[in-house]
Amino acid sequence: MAETGRLTRTAQAAPMFSPVTLLRVAIILALLAGWELLSRSGWLYRDVVPSWLAIGKALGDLLFHADYYFHLGVTAAEIGAALAIGGISGLAVGIVIGANRFLAKAYEPYLYYLGPTPKIIFFPIMIMWFGVGPGSKIALGTLSCFFPVALSAAAGMRQIDKVLIKVGQSFRANTWQTVMKIYLPAMRHPIINGIRLGLGVALIGTLLAETKLSNKGIGFLIIQAYSVFDMPRMYAMLIVLFVLAIGANALVGRLGGLHTIRR
Amino acid sequence: MTAVARRLSIGNWLPAALGIATVVAFFAALEGLIQAGLVNRFIVPPPSEIIASFGRVLTEEHVVSRFFFTLGECFAAGVMITVFGIAGGVLLHRYKLLQEAVETWVAALAAAPVVLAYPLFMVIFGRSAWTIIMIGFVAALPPVILKTLEGLSGTRKVLINVGKSFNLTGSQQFWKIMFPAALPTMFVGVRLGLIFALINIVGVEFLINYGGLGQLINDLAERYDLPGTYAAICFVILVSVVFFVFLEKAERWLRPVD
Numbered sequence: 405m406a407e408t409g410r411l412t413r414t415a416q417a418a419p420m421f422s423p424v425t426l427l428r429v430a431i432i433l434a435l436l437a438g439w440e441l442l443s444r445s446g447w448l449y450r451d452v453v454p455s456w457l458a459i460g461k462a463l464g465d466l467l468f469h470a471d472y473y474f475h476l477g478v479t480a481a482e483i484g485a486a487l488a489i490g491g492i493s494g495l496a497v498g499i500v501i502g503a504n505r506f507l508a509k510a511y512e513p514y515l516y517y518l519g520p521t522p523k524i525i526f527f528p529i530m531i532m533w534f535g536v537g538p539g540s541k542i543a544l545g546t547l548s549c550f551f552p553v554a555l556s557a558a559a560g561m562r563q564i565d566k567v568l569i570k571v572g573q574s575f576r577a578n579t580w581q582t583v584m585k586i587y588l589p590a591m592r593h594p595i596i597n598g599i600r601l602g603l604g605v606a607l608i609g610t611l612l613a614e615t616k617l618s619n620k621g622i623g624f625l626i627i628q629a630y631s632v633f634d635m636p637r638m639y640a641m642l643i644v645l646f647v648l649a650i651g652a653n654a655l656v657g658r659l660g661g662l663h664t665i666r667r
Numbered sequence: 668m669t670a671v672a673r674r675l676s677i678g679n680w681l682p683a684a685l686g687i688a689t690v691v692a693f694f695a696a697l698e699g700l701i702q703a704g705l706v707n708r709f710i711v712p713p714p715s716e717i718i719a720s721f722g723r724v725l726t727e728e729h730v731v732s733r734f735f736f737t738l739g740e741c742f743a744a745g746v747m748i749t750v751f752g753i754a755g756g757v758l759l760h761r762y763k764l765l766q767e768a769v770e771t772w773v774a775a776l777a778a779a780p781v782v783l784a785y786p787l788f789m790v791i792f793g794r795s796a797w798t799i800i801m802i803g804f805v806a807a808l809p810p811v812i813l814k815t816l817e818g819l820s821g822t823r824k825v826l827i828n829v830g831k832s833f834n835l836t837g838s839q840q841f842w843k844i845m846f847p848a849a850l851p852t853m854f855v856g857v858r859l860g861l862i863f864a865l866i867n868i869v870g871v872e873f874l875i876n877y878g879g880l881g882q883l884i885n886d887l888a889e890r891y892d893l894p895g896t897y898a899a900i901c902f903v904i905l906v907s908v909v910f911f912v913f914l915e916k917a918e919r920w921l922r923p924v925d
Contacts, residue, residue: 427768509682521907524870528888532710608780630786646779653778
């Protein structure tokens with residue numbers, strides 16, 4: 405009986421919502437209310453801050469319009485191609501550099517310093533090389549994606565337990581078997597981390613290229629909404645884009661088991 | 668010089684020489700292919716023409732004033748991220764409930780492609796330097812907040828206990844113990860923030876065709892001045908690399924022992 409009584413008391417004491425949840429809800433409500441107030445105040449130019457109702461309507465129109473999914477498909481295909489080309493080439497370069505200290509000293513500084521430079525400035529070159537179609541967007545995404553994947557793979561190679569490599573050698577594993585059975589499984593976390601970073605920058609590179617010069621894709625839709633000053637539509641697209649980008653980032657991390665790493 | 672020292676010295680410069688030799692060989696091969704007509708010179712200008720156009724781009728395109736314009740934007744964004752980022756990190760550290768509520772949001776903002784909202788910033792701030800600075804600021808703010816928080820939370824317990832044993836007030840504890848202890852980590856955040864700011868600032872200058880170095884590339888590309896475009900891109904890469912090296916040196920100076 406005493407046990408039951410204690411359990412009952414515990415259940416009663418537990419609040420329905422934790423203070424953190426309540427604070428989060430309060431912050432969101434305050435932001436929404438502040439936005440609506442700003443929208444109706446007339447302090448900014450008309451439509452610069454549209455009401456949530458208008459943004460919600462634009463969001464509904466967007467999500468129930470087949471045309472949007474065509475453009476989303478184009479952008480997703482470009483990003484996918486960029487990630488595949490940039491990821492595979494980055495991985496190959498990272499493995500070669502990471503496996504050889506001499507090559508790492510010779511070439512890694514170039515990767516390290518070129519990695520964070522703004523890639524969008526290469527877009528004029530990409531247009532010259534690959535034309536104004538999806539090719540130049542894929543190329544820019546590939547260029548953006550290559551560096552983080554290569555650097556992560558090189559760092560991952562260096563942290564592989566030497567014992568694992570010796571085990572492979574003792575089994576007389578050839579180069580291909582060593583890469584597939586030892587290197588790649590042992591480097592899973594750094595590679596996934598690199599792909600996660602690569603996905604983020606490939607997405608930015610591809611979409612920015614679309615906003616600069618394109619006739620299809622989400623970037624094109626955003627700049628089109630800007631040029632006709634359809635602000636609710638632009639906000640709706642940015643909201644969807646941010647949710648997709650953050651979601652994809654979290655998904656790659658989860659699929660790669662990054663959340664299971666003990667820190 | 669002993670044999671070991673000589674071997675060590677060779678081990679240091681040989682890889683660097685190989686790296687430089689590879690770059691030189693690549694450009695020499697490219698020059699040869701273009702001169703032989705195997706690569707179209709109207710798509711890829713010969714490296715010799717790019718090198719020759721450096722002087723023209725530097726003098727005729729006012730690169731120095733453009734460089735200072737971009738640097739000014741970076742400086743403005745840098746001051747803002749330092750002030751607001753550190754203040755934000757301190758605020759989150761001071762109020763644990765707020766930290767638990769919003770820390771994941773700040774981390775999500777760090778992963779969000781903020782620069783894609785540049786048309787929105789153009790609507791709010793117009794096609795001006797403020798659009799560029801504000802994008803740099805918003806994109807670079809999260810790492811400063813997160814690193815400040817990390818630095819303050821990572822202050823060694825023994826230091827805090829020393830402060831307590833001296834009966835320091837809350838303010839004294841913060842300014843004399845926690846802030847100096849967290850400063851190196853905070854600077855890592857500011858360094859990351861400045862790198863993000865520079866990337867976004869140059870990118871947005873290029874996209875909206877306004878401002879300093881980013882606009883220069885756009886201008887030259889629109890004029891189809893190919894050697895000039897390539898030279899300007901090389902110049903921006905050079906500036907970025909010098910900027911990163913300078914920040915790295917500053918960080919090493921601030922945190923000599925890891």
